[in-house]
Amino acid sequence: MEIIADCMSPHAGEAQEGHMQLVWREPFQVEERARVVAWTCHCRTIVYELCRAAGQSYIRRTSFGKDGQTVHETYRWSLAEAAKVWDALLKGQAR
Template identity: 50%
Template sequence: MLGHRIGASIVIVLSECFSPHVAPAQERYTQIGWRGAVDREDRVRVVAWTCDCRSTVYELCHAGGQAHTRRTSRKKAEPGIHETFRWTFNDADKLWAALLRGKAR
């Protein structure tokens, strides 16, 4: 976000992206076990997500007392939706943080 002063007012210019981007993969990153999407729950609450300006979007989901990460790829070469296994909220939060920092893929 950038800001500058015009007269007595401050004008704030927002970037087009409001959600975080996944950092580039680190040299040594953890390989996430992705599998096809599973319709196990009636309702899933998406509690965090990455910016949809990229061809791959990630979502941290809560459902049925557990959490998982969903990956949606809009790439022509590999389109589709994949998910991680279900985890405790704490473990899913750790994986989500590692994904955002480029320490997991």
């Protein structure tokens, strides 16, 4: 996990060789009330958020570009499993 002096939030680490490939899907429209419990710094063009909704967790990825933003989400996991994947993402062991 990388933290830059002027940033308040962590950055996702560089993807390591052999990292876990996450499946990114279009966001569910059903869940309107997800709670973001952790996030990476907004100084990068890709921001990750650990979200909780209906007793499950998932990771949201927002890419910012010239044409606006694109949002994708992972599958839902238990809170414990999502915490492990979030940790792996911060260490560059998942993308």
